[in-house]
Amino acid sequence: MVLSKQEEKILKSIIVASENNPNKPEFPSDNPKFPATPTYKISVLGFANVWLKDESHNPTGTHKDRMAWEIIVTYRQFLLAKKRGQITGSLPQMSIISSGSAAIAIQTQLKKYNLPNLKVLTDYKIDKAVFTYLKKIGCEVYETELGKKPFSSKEILHLTHNLSGFDITSSEALDPTTRFYDWLSYEILNNSPDYCFIPFGTGNLYENILNINKKEVSTQHHDPRFKGQVNNLRNCNFIGATTNNPKSKSDKLYSPHLPFVHYDEQWIRLYRYSGFCGKDSNVYLLKEQFLEEAIELAKSQGINCEPSGIAGLGMLLQLKNKIPKDKKILIVNTGKTKFPNS
Numbered sequence: 001m002v003l004s005k006q007e008e009k010i011l012k013s014i015i016v017a018s019e020n021n022p023n024k025p026e027f028p029s030d031n032p033k034f035p036a037t038p039t040y041k042i043s044v045l046g047f048a049n050v051w052l053k054d055e056s057h058n059p060t061g062t063h064k065d066r067m068a069w070e071i072i073v074t075y076r077q078f079l080l081a082k083k084r085g086q087i088t089g090s091l092p093q094m095s096i097i098s099s100g101s102a103a104i105a106i107q108t109q110l111k112k113y114n115l116p117n118l119k120v121l122t123d124y125k126i127d128k129a130v131f132t133y134l135k136k137i138g139c140e141v142y143e144t145e146l147g148k149k150p151f152s153s154k155e156i157l158h159l160t161h162n163l164s165g166f167d168i169t170s171s172e173a174l175d176p177t178t179r180f181y182d183w184l185s186y187e188i189l190n191n192s193p194d195y196c197f198i199p200f201g202t203g204n205l206y207e208n209i210l211n212i213n214k215k216e217v218s219t220q221h222h223d224p225r226f227k228g229q230v231n232n233l234r235n236c237n238f239i240g241a242t243t244n245n246p247k248s249k250s251d252k253l254y255s256p257h258l259p260f261v262h263y264d265e266q267w268i269r270l271y272r273y274s275g276f277c278g279k280d281s282n283v284y285l286l287k288e289q290f291l292e293e294a295i296e297l298a299k300s301q302g303i304n305c306e307p308s309g310i311a312g313l314g315m316l317l318q319l320k321n322k323i324p325k326d327k328k329i330l331i332v333n334t335g336k337t338k339f340p341n342s
Contacts, residue, residue, distance in 0.1 A: 197312030
């Protein structure tokens with residue numbers, strides 16, 4: 001099957017330097033580097049060794065840019081399959097449920113590579129500035145009441161008028177818990193912390209980090225990107241921070257329905273029992289007062305974040321009396337969405 005000139009041009013423009021060679025990173029696409037974002041020391045009263053992994057340095061300001069790049073790689077696979085004659089017709093559109101950051105990150109990349117626009121299903125209470133920006137950058141936006149029930153892929157595609165496309169909100173076929181954040185997971189694990197605090201929204205990032213950790217602490221054949229200390233990481237406590245408060249400032253972490261999340265009490269217990277992580281690894285509910293404290297602390301140190309992105313710091317403050325003060329602590333700041341050219 002011959003690709004059109006436009007499709008051939010798109011295919012040539014999507015350059016994946018390597019799948020896992022740290023000397024040939026694939027992200028960010030216009031200036032690949034590994035690590036792609038900085039990790040630096042921050043001050044938290046009472047603790048001597050706290051570090052921040054700062055994803056606000058990504059192109060649209062959050063870790064979702066990494067997921068967005070994997071969507072572009074998926075389109076590259078579509079184009080290669082079409083070139084081989086395995087599929088025919090025009091490239092499919094993608095649909096997603098999003099409150100903003102994921103949709104902005106993905107659409108920004110789709111636009112860059114002249115790929116089909118993203119179809120976005122949002123809550124009817126979405127921030128109007130975000131809604132306007134999504135439309136401005138080319139998203140096709142549909143509104144519904146997201147809190148009333150969980151939506152299946154079929155329903156998401158129906159509500160976004162995309163029956164011949166793909167729902168990427170919860171598609172297992174995209175390997176969201178091993179592929180979306182694999183490079184980021186290695187950037188985190190290479191710091192070999194004793195405690196790692198991670199915002200938990202969809203759960204994909206938390207699961208990705210734990211899955212990579214499991215792989216690296218239980219093998220002698222390490223991925224070339226891995227530079228961590230196995231003994232440290234076997235005992236590292238991976239602490240997820242989430243909320244069940246619909247009025248929380250960490251609104252990206254609240255979801256009445258999490259589609260296809262693997263995390264549950266059994267899952268993390270099995271990881272703990274198998275020695276893939278520390279005994280206190282778990283996902284905890286963040287109290288609003290500690291989130292407020294974290295927001296103020298981040299602001300005082302010039303950290304660029306939104307409340308959901310800095311929830312890990314809030315969880316450190318919440319658990320401060322239970323954590324030894326000399327341990328190496330890594331906080332993952334998932335960032336804050338930028339509105340470029342708005």
